[in-house]
Amino acid sequence: MSKGARNRNSNSKARPNALTERQTPWGVIAFYGSIGVLAIVAITYAFILSRPEPAGASIKDLVQKDDLGRDHTSGTVKYDGAPPMGGDHDPMWQNCDARVYEQPLRNENAVHSLEHGAVWITYRPGLDAAQLSALKAKVSATGYTFLSPYPSQKDPITLTAWGSQVGVQSASDTRIDAFLRTFVKGPQTPEPGAACDGAKDAP
Amino acid sequence: MTERPAPGRRATAVLVAVLLLAAAAVAASAFLRSGGPGPDGPEAGFARDMSAHHAQAVRMSFIVRDRTRDERVRLLAYDIANTQSQQIGMMTAWLDEWDAPKADPGGSMRWMGHGAHGGGAGGASGARMPGMATEAQIGELQKADGRDAETRYLSLMIEHHRGGVEMARAVLARTGHDRVERLARTMVDGQEAEIRLMEGMLRERGAR
Known part of the structure; x- marks a missing residue:
């Protein structure tokens, strides 16, 4: 930089010789410096824009899990978490076409529905009747969702997709809609295009 | 120098x-x-709702193939199941491309201006899509056999196609998007032709 400044200044008769000049060329430094800073800002901005935000990044307290098994088994699977967020599962998926179940489901079937891109909404039995009917209305109106009680879960209401989960206290929590918009047939779906009907119809 | x-x-x-x-x-x-079109525009709403609508046609077509040996009905069902599955894939790819959600928790049919009144199955917050069979009707189809299954399927599918044509016409009135227009137009033409075909098949069976 200072070499460039010297070179330029040496051509100018009006100015003192840069070689003998003691002053720091602040103007030149500021000029090139600001171009450099601008470039760095622009490149960083472009990089951030070009990187897709991970799904559900805006959902507070979202829990995520990866490296989930995807094998079929008709046996019992030991899952982490209640309800499970994925893993090996039964060959039969639980029908998840906007379906309301009144009884708890078998994990192994429900996990297969998660693999198909469904969102499983579960609630702790004893949920307030108005809240439960709000959930039922929502699920009945939204394809690729299903609802069932889940006695051993921690939160009153839990939303689960393959590898993602959020617990909420109330059916009016705005994270419910955000979760559905993000994860119903969302980018986490291990098997895009798979059906939510035609398999297990009863709990 | x-x-x-x-x-x-x-x-x-x-x-x-x-x-x-x-x-x-x-x-x-x-x-x-x-x-792309916005996540709440008519194109995205159509893609979401028509995907759910098509999924039921696929389901009924697979059921009737298990319930009858009639080659013409089985072939028609094969055609509908394949065509509509493929179209679900096309519409899903649009939604991916437009960064639009695949679900609208606000309820179906809002893009057609049906959002205000409820009344869908199970207290849906949107309106019910036209031509959809009820769970009870699907249950009856699943139990029916032979001629009975064929006439049930044909009647349900005529209604289903009529609803599909209505939805496709609704998006045609609301969009200028090339690919959406093209697919919606093929749905109108294709499903109207199949309605005429199925009405003839029903008449042959003395059911209409």
Whole structure:
């Protein structure tokens, strides 16, 4: 930089010789410096824009899990978490076409529905009747969702997709809609295009 | 003079080029993001609802193939199941491309202006899609056999197609998007032709 400044200044008769000049060329430094800073800002901005935000990044307290098994088994699977967020599962998926179940489901079937891109909404039995009917209305109106009680879960209401989960206290929590918009047939779906009907119809 | 280009000038040129490239990248990515129809527009609403509508046609077609040996009904069902599955895939790819959600928790049919009144199955917050069979009707189809299964399927599918045509016409009235228009138009033409075919098949069976 200072070499460039010297070179330029040496051509100018009006100015003192840069070689003998003691002053720091602040103007030149500021000029090139600001171009450099601008470039760095622009490149960083472009990089951030070009990187897709991970799904559900805006959902507070979202829990995520990866490296989930995807094998079929008709046996019992030991899952982490209640309800499970994925893993090996039964060959039969639980029908998840906007379906309301009144009884708890078998994990192994429900996990297969998660693999198909469904969102499983579960609630702790004893949920307030108005809240439960709000959930039922929502699920009945939204394809690729299903609802069932889940006695051993921690939160009153839990939303689960393959590898993602959020617990909420109330059916009016705005994270419910955000979760559905993000994860119903969302980018986490291990098997895009798979059906939510035609398999297990009863709990 | 044997002077090389001034290093300062070269640095400036490089920096300006980098800056321009970065600006172009920002502009291009902003353009790509805003390029498609919006997540709540009629195109995305149509893609979401028609996917759910089609999924039921696929389901009924698979059921009737298990319930009858009639080759013409089985072939028609094969055709409908394949066509509509493929179209679900096309519409899903649009939603991916537009960065639009695959579900609208606000309820179906809002893009057709049906959002205000409820009344869907199970207290849906949107309106019910036209032509959809009820769970009870599907249950009856699943239990029926032979001629009975064929006439049930044909009647349900005629209604289903009529609803599908109504939805496709509704999006045609609301969009100028090339690919959406093209697919919706083929749905109108294709399903209307199949309605005429199925009405004839029903008449042959003395059911209409």
